[in-house]
Amino acid sequence: MKLYISATSPFARKVRVLLIEKQVPHEVEVVDLWSPNELQQINPIGKVPALVLDDGRAMAGSAFIADWVDGRYPRPRFIPADDDGRLEARRWESFADGVMDAVAASVYEMRFHDEASRSRSWLDRQRGKVDAGLAALERQLGTRRWLCGEAMSVADIAIACHLGFVRARAPQFFDAARLPGLARLSAGLDERDSFRATAPPPL
Numbered sequence: 082m083k084l085y086i087s088a089t090s091p092f093a094r095k096v097r098v099l100l101i102e103k104q105v106p107h108e109v110e111v112v113d114l115w116s117p118n119e120l121q122q123i124n125p126i127g128k129v130p131a132l133v134l135d136d137g138r139a140m141a142g143s144a145f146i147a148d149w150v151d152g153r154y155p156r157p158r159f160i161p162a163d164d165d166g167r168l169e170a171r172r173w174e175s176f177a178d179g180v181m182d183a184v185a186a187s188v189y190e191m192r193f194h195d196e197a198s199r200s201r202s203w204l205d206r207q208r209g210k211v212d213a214g215l216a217a218l219e220r221q222l223g224t225r226r227w228l229c230g231e232a233m234s235v236a237d238i239a240i241a242c243h244l245g246f247v248r249a250r251a252p253q254f255f256d257a258a259r260l261p262g263l264a265r266l267s268a269g270l271d272e273r274d275s276f277r278a279t280a281p282p283p284l
């Protein structure tokens with residue numbers, strides 16, 4: 082199978098971490114999202130990650146891909162097999178991804194509009210989502226080791242990948258002093274080989 086990524090995408094990193102943790106053999110194709118590339122032929126939405134199976138079928142969307150990978154290669158599991166554990170892991174993953182969607186919407190607004198034409202109300206709206214999402218994740222984590230259950234799940238992987246992007250590219254969105262649990266969680270995961278191998282390159 083072949084995973085299409087960009088060098089910095091935290092959504093793609095989530096899938097890469099899963100594949101590495103599970104020791105699933107795969108190829109990685111790094112795409113420059115802002116230059117002509119082959120991605121559109123693979124994923125009509127033109128986003129990374131996209132995973133192409135050996136039979137040619139492609140899938141898009143990190144949560145869907147992560148779910149498929151975890152089911153197909155269940156050792157170790159990062160989405161619990163029981164219904165409630167699965168619900169918890171996937172719903173906290175969805176909040177983590179929602180935070181990143183709002184960060185990305187802001188980053189794109191800044192990238193594609195000069196200061197005079199940026200929408201302040203759009204940026205404020207996204208900032209509200211980031212702050213509320215991170216606060217909810219922090220409350221959920223508290224002083225526990227993992228966001229849900231007794232083991233690392235896709236939710237922990239997702240928020241650590243997203244915070245890795247934020248720290249590297251948009252640090253104004255994360256105040257470690259106000260979010261000590263998330264800072265601890267993400268620092269711990271950054272030590273793992275799978276995270277070291279996929280860290281976003283410095284600017």
Ligand SMILES: N[C@@H](CCC(=O)N[C@@H](CS)C(=O)NCC(=O)O)C(=O)O
Nearest residue numbers: 090091092114128129130142143144
């Ligand atoms: N919901 C998607 C989001 C993926 C996404 O936003 N990818 C970004 C990179 S981080 C992308 O490919 N952007 C290019 C574009 O929007 O054209 C997922 O979970 O995979």
